Amino acid sequence: MSVIVLEARERAGGRTWTVDKNGYPLDLGGEWLHSADRNVLAGIAEGLGFALYHRRPDWTTRLKNSGVTEAEQAAWIAAREANFAARHRAAREPEDRACSTTLPPGDRWNTLMNATSTWGNAVELDKLSVKDNDRYEDSGVNWRVERGYGTLLTTLAASLPIVFGAPVSRIDHRGRDIVIDGARGRLVARRVIVTVPTDILAQEAVVFDPVLPAKLDAANGLPLGLADKLFFSFTGRMDDLDETGDIFLVGSTTRLQTMNYQARPFGRPIIQCFFGGEFAAGLERDGGLPAMAAFATDELATLRGGAIRKQLTPLAASSWRADEFARGSYSYARPGHADDRIVLAAPVDNRLFFAGEATSPNFFSTVHGAFETGTRAAEEALVSLEMVTA
Numbered sequence: 001m002s003v004i005v006l007e008a009r010e011r012a013g014g015r016t017w018t019v020d021k022n023g024y025p026l027d028l029g030g031e032w033l034h035s036a037d038r039n040v041l042a043g044i045a046e047g048l049g050f051a052l053y054h055r056r057p058d059w060t061t062r063l064k065n066s067g068v069t070e071a072e073q074a075a076w077i078a079a080r081e082a083n084f085a086a087r088h089r090a091a092r093e094p095e096d097r098a099c100s101t102t103l104p105p106g107d108r109w110n111t112l113m114n115a116t117s118t119w120g121n122a123v124e125l126d127k128l129s130v131k132d133n134d135r136y137e138d139s140g141v142n143w144r145v146e147r148g149y150g151t152l153l154t155t156l157a158a159s160l161p162i163v164f165g166a167p168v169s170r171i172d173h174r175g176r177d178i179v180i181d182g183a184r185g186r187l188v189a190r191r192v193i194v195t196v197p198t199d200i201l202a203q204e205a206v207v208f209d210p211v212l213p214a215k216l217d218a219a220n221g222l223p224l225g226l227a228d229k230l231f232f233s234f235t236g237r238m239d240d241l242d243e244t245g246d247i248f249l250v251g252s253t254t255r256l257q258t259m260n261y262q263a264r265p266f267g268r269p270i271i272q273c274f275f276g277g278e279f280a281a282g283l284e285r286d287g288g289l290p291a292m293a294a295f296a297t298d299e300l301a302t303l304r305g306g307a308i309r310k311q312l313t314p315l316a317a318s319s320w321r322a323d324e325f326a327r328g329s330y331s332y333a334r335p336g337h338a339d340d341r342i343v344l345a346a347p348v349d350n351r352l353f354f355a356g357e358a359t360s361p362n363f364f365s366t367v368h369g370a371f372e373t374g375t376r377a378a379e380e381a382l383v384s385l386e387m388v389t390a
Helices: 040-047 069-090 108-120 129-136 147-156 198-202 211-219 277-285 289-304 306-311 340-345 367-384
Strands: 018-021 024-027 143-145 166-170 178-182 185-189 192-194 206-210 225-233 246-249 259-264 270-276 310-317 351-352
Touching: 018 147, 018 310, 024 147, 024 270, 040 147, 040 185, 040 367, 069 108, 069 129, 069 147, 108 277, 143 147, 143 306, 198 211, 198 277, 225 277, 225 289, 259 289, 270 277, 270 289, 270 306, 277 289, 289 306, 289 310, 306 310, 351 367
Parallel strands: 166 206, 192 351
Antiparallel strands: 018 024, 166 178, 178 185, 225 270, 225 310, 246 259, 259 270
16 A cells, blocks of 8 residues: 655654653653553553553542541542542433533532543533543553653654655545645545544644535534643652652642642652643643743642742643644543544545544543554555455
């Protein structure tokens, strides 16, 4: 087969991107090998000689590390598990409603439940489909790539026929051949696999001729939420918590506008800050890295004392909403749109095929979900050309 990849960016990897700062690889996008015991990329990484960090994140202790009492920690875990069970029950009901409707009115932990959704789902609970959220599969085994997840993907892409700096603006599928127009000119193909993020499709940054109303509707039902990261170099210590590093903390249990912190990931002198939803969008819009760093510094000083201010130096931050070729971090389904992933994934006339994390029914928002859907779309295209049998 004659194959070419038109990549809008000047690099491979998309929303999985590793940068080097102070000699350390920092993942500004996808970081975790989620469900690593089932994740196809874990075996691929090890086969390529990438060391995987098998220590699992202990997210359940981040409140204890943040100064709450043992009783409060236990109450939070109980409230969280009760809400997960309530979402699961609600997902079995005929109507697809917002996850926020499963929160007990006035509960002390509702704000923190909402904040954790902005980290995990990249959106607040009132915008999130309970049915779609329930379909996500997670084995609980989460690993990382020591050299960076983005480094793994650029290594996988190194020998592929990729044309960089080639954003596509129009796909004309009226005739026998498909005509693709973009920054590098015109290309004619028999089959096309579309993997751009849903916000690019919904905002018609890529125009289909004829228009594909079902795809537009599905893309609008599966917008990208926002989860950003900020990295500090850190000259201090937190040995009172864990001498090996990987310490998780939460800025506040009573504010939606708060960050989740990881101190000394991999044992490195780094503090990684994670935040999402409308809070992250506001920080992007109102100042970017300086605003993010100022907020995080204030929260960390409240948690760990004022001396930490002199131990922090901002290194890098992501701004995925402002990213021209992403316009967000990863997809979520609006209430009532849980089945849009199936619609978005469906081929058109057996000539246009669709892939990407948003088309994964159970591993959306993950790198391996995107990878597996790409394999699926490629196989569909080959079957359509009778290159392989179904």
